[in-house]
Amino acid sequence: MPVPQPILDALTDVAMPRLPAEPAAGEFLDIGGFRLPVHRADALVIGSGAAGLRAAVELKRRGVEAMIATQSAWGGTSACSGSDKQTLHTANTADHGDDFRSLAAAISAGGAMDAGAAYVEAVGSPRALATLQFLGLPLPLDRYGGALRYQTDHDEVGRATSCGPRTSRLMVQALAREALRLDIPIFNHTAAVRLLIGDGRAQGALAINPRRRTHDNPLGFVVFLSRALVLAAGGPGELYRDSVYPRGCFGALGLALEAGVEAVNLTESQFGIGTAREGFPWNLSGTYAQAMPYVFSRDAEGREFNFLADYYRTTQELASNTFRKGYQWPFHAARMLDFQSSLFDLAVIRERQAGRRVFLNFLRNPEPVESPFSLDALDADVRRYIDRAGALLATPIERLTKMNPLSIELYKRYKRDITHEPLEFAVNNQHMNGGLAVGIWGQTSLDGCYAVGEAAGTHGVTRPGGAALNAGQVFATRAAEHIAARPESAAPDAGLVEPSLAAVLATLNAESRIDAATLREEVQARMSDHAGVFCASDAVASALAQARALNQKIGRDGVAFKGATGALRALQWRHMALASEAVLTALDAYIARGGGSRGARAVLDIRGENAPEARALSLAAYRFRRERLRDRAEQLMVRSDGDGFAIRTRPLRSLDAEDKPSFERDWPKYLTGAIYSD
Numbered sequence: 276m277p278v279p280q281p282i283l284d285a286l287t288d289v290a291m292p293r294l295p296a297e298p299a300a301g302e303f304l305d306i307g308g309f310r311l312p313v314h315r316a317d318a319l320v321i322g323s324g325a326a327g328l329r330a331a332v333e334l335k336r337r338g339v340e341a342m343i344a345t346q347s348a349w350g351g352t353s354a355c356s357g358s359d360k361q362t363l364h365t366a367n368t369a370d371h372g373d374d375f376r377s378l379a380a381a382i383s384a385g386g387a388m389d390a391g392a393a394y395v396e397a398v399g400s401p402r403a404l405a406t407l408q409f410l411g412l413p414l415p416l417d418r419y420g421g422a423l424r425y426q427t428d429h430d431e432v433g434r435a436t437s438c439g440p441r442t443s444r445l446m447v448q449a450l451a452r453e454a455l456r457l458d459i460p461i462f463n464h465t466a467a468v469r470l471l472i473g474d475g476r477a478q479g480a481l482a483i484n485p486r487r488r489t490h491d492n493p494l495g496f497v498v499f500l501s502r503a504l505v506l507a508a509g510g511p512g513e514l515y516r517d518s519v520y521p522r523g524c525f526g527a528l529g530l531a532l533e534a535g536v537e538a539v540n541l542t543e544s545q546f547g548i549g550t551a552r553e554g555f556p557w558n559l560s561g562t563y564a565q566a567m568p569y570v571f572s573r574d575a576e577g578r579e580f581n582f583l584a585d586y587y588r589t590t591q592e593l594a595s596n597t598f599r600k601g602y603q604w605p606f607h608a609a610r611m612l613d614f615q616s617s618l619f620d621l622a623v624i625r626e627r628q629a630g631r632r633v634f635l636n637f638l639r640n641p642e643p644v645e646s647p648f649s650l651d652a653l654d655a656d657v658r659r660y661i662d663r664a665g666a667l668l669a670t671p672i673e674r675l676t677k678m679n680p681l682s683i684e685l686y687k688r689y690k691r692d693i694t695h696e697p698l699e700f701a702v703n704n705q706h707m708n709g710g711l712a713v714g715i716w717g718q719t720s721l722d723g724c725y726a727v728g729e730a731a732g733t734h735g736v737t738r739p740g741g742a743a744l745n746a747g748q749v750f751a752t753r754a755a756e757h758i759a760a761r762p763e764s765a766a767p768d769a770g771l772v773e774p775s776l777a778a779v780l781a782t783l784n785a786e787s788r789i790d791a792a793t794l795r796e797e798v799q800a801r802m803s804d805h806a807g808v809f810c811a812s813d814a815v816a817s818a819l820a821q822a823r824a825l826n827q828k829i830g831r832d833g834v835a836f837k838g839a840t841g842a843l844r845a846l847q848w849r850h851m852a853l854a855s856e857a858v859l860t861a862l863d864a865y866i867a868r869g870g871g872s873r874g875a876r877a878v879l880d881i882r883g884e885n886a887p888e889a890r891a892l893s894l895a896a897y898r899f900r901r902e903r904l905r906d907r908a909e910q911l912m913v914r915s916d917g918d919g920f921a922i923r924t925r926p927l928r929s930l931d932a933e934d935k936p937s938f939e940r941d942w943p944k945y946l947t948g949a950i951y952s953d
């Protein structure tokens with residue numbers, strides 16, 4: 276049934292509410308010639324993506340006064356990124372049947388994830404979803420009220436649902452409306468630059484809002500004091516040059532590491548095909564791949580190459596694996612073997628390394644390897660899917676229009692008409708599965724400090740597509756419950772501001788030869804070139820040495836800046852340099868102790884057990900180590916030791932399968948708040 280244009284428009288152009296004026300500061304601190312405005316509340320939430328807004332709304336509904344400080348109210352990945360149909364992963368209510376333990380097992384199947392965290396996400400998912408529906412999220416239903424679902428990455432039964440390409444932006448819209456209805460103050464253009472810590476607990480943050488600069492506060496500092504702190508600043512998207520994150524995603528990793536907060540699974544990130552952020556950053560998963568466009572590269576002279584034909588053995592294999600990029604979207608080392616779908620990613624990476632640009636052409640079917648493309652010559656699962664979708668149509672653009680017209684609309688909004696011209700793409704960094712280590716209530720290693728959304732390292736090595744958005748909603752709710760149940764602590768100490776301000780000012784040095792631009796170039800190039808999909812022991816070790824040297828240099832010389840915006844950028848890049856060293860420390864330790872390829876990383880090793888093969892060329896240089904199963908049973912923890920980063924491993928926490936909840940036994944634990952003690 277054709278979907279009328281206004282319906283497509285409403286799901287594509289998602290307007291955000293207008294923010295009211297920020298509350299005026301209730302007090303000021305005069306320190307070293309600066310006059311700093313101060314805001315106080317029970318809880319400070321840093322970030323206004325889907326996770327931060329959820330935390331703030333859940334806090335306020337429990338009577339906890341919350342305030343949000345955010346670098347960009349409608350910035351970040353939730354508001355600004357997506358894919359063909361952005362995915363939410365939840366318990367299945369129909370069809371395949373479900374139980375929370377099997378859902379938890381699926382969520383943590385890649386290893387390095389606590390059983391408790393997986394169970395929390397599983398059991399919390401229907402509530403997260405229902406609340407969003409209650410707030411107006413237009414999730415598609417059948418006539419009986421069942422959510423419509425499909426299969427996505429690392430999802431064996433089809434637990435994914437979606438409101439289309441803008442799902443997470445629609446989540447932000449629904450939650451933002453609720454936050455404004457609840458009068459939660461949102462301080463926009465206000466980025467936290469240092470956590471305030473005293474008596475071993477989080478007591479707020481020092482932030483910069485360049486627009487609030489005054490003659491006696493020229494860098495626009497703002498102080499937030501609170502008894503609890505929720506880090507919801509998203510992922511460190513700026514770490515990589517080749518990235519599908521929107522621009523300006525710095526996250527809270529460097530900020531929190533600097534404060535001594537422990538991180539986990541920093542080796543684990545997702546990489547996959549997408550359009551670059553220089554244009555319109557978007558994942559090319561789902562139907563973009565399932566439509567089976569012609570994939571080609573172009574050299575500087577304008578010559579075109581059907582390069583996948585050098586990799587796959589038959590046209591059927593080439594087309595079927597192009598299709599599978601739809602629900603096997605993230606790169607996975609093992610899927611390079613046996614001519615599977617990650618051989619596609621490897622081929623794209625190599626084309627780009629050879630200086631050729633790579634495109635999807637939706638107007639042409641895949642070009643032949645040995646015989647012409649035919650819808651009758653596809654692998655059985657592929658043919659079945661296309662048939663069920665009613666998309667056994669002549670061209671990719673017809674198949675895409677049939678399966679997902681919104682995906683075409685979306686690019687049109689950004690002046691890319693894929694019904695007329697090919698779409699350039701690359702393999703990009705997309706998500707950090709690791710992050711700040713949290714317990715089952717979202718609490719970090721720092722008392723009073725919680726991390727939710729992509730800031731938190733709740734995922735294991737792999738995660739089902741859509742589990743990121745679900746985890747953000749579930750853990751934001753959990754953190755709010757835990758904060759509401761915390762015993763009242765002493766009022767935050769404004770005396771913490773002075774040393775924090777001094778530390779920040781010590782990093783800013785107008786005379787330094789290091790500035791934000793050089794930091795950016797160096798950090799991003801190092802991460803993309805040596806800590807991307809392919810990692811080799813020597814290269815990672817020397818990248819780590821360079822990252823360490825850079826941070827030591829910053830420690831000595833500071834970072835140059837000009838004006839308030841420049842100061843903010845300098846501090847954010849300082850944090851990215853720290854985050855980069857922490858990731859490389861983890862990666863280096865993992866490889867040095869014999870860790871193998873897993874998740875989205877292939878550990879290259881000439882003595883490795885596996886090597887991908889291609890039809891017409893040698894891939895011997897891509898021989899890689901197999902995953903070591905015992906690594907699944909532990910997590911790699913990273914923490915600043917003042918001088919650099921220290922690593923430790925921690926065995927996974929398991930759940931007793933026999934210990935099923937019992938109403939009579941467990942109700943008192945709920946009534947007395949004993950459940951929060953864990």
Ligand SMILES: Cc1cc2nc3c(=O)[nH]c(=O)nc-3n(C[C@H](O)[C@H](O)[C@H](O)COP(=O)(O)OP(=O)(O)OC[C@H]3O[C@@H](n4cnc5c(N)ncnc54)[C@H](O)[C@@H]3O)c2cc1C
Pocket residue numbers: 321322323324325326327344345346347348349350351352353354356357358360361362363364443465466467468507508509510519520521524525526527530549556557558705706727728729730740741742743744745747
């Ligand atoms: C292209 C793409 C497609 C994706 N598709 C899916 C999908 O289909 N399903 C899925 O589950 N996940 C998907 N993800 C991942 C998912 O979008 C993110 O994990 C999720 O949106 C993160 O939400 P968040 O609230 O934690 O962070 P964000 O939405 O990134 O919000 C972070 C907020 O923090 C603010 N901020 C940052 N630093 C500071 C600071 N220092 N001080 C104050 N504020 C700060 C930002 O301005 C922003 O408001 C995708 C990601 C990308 C890039």
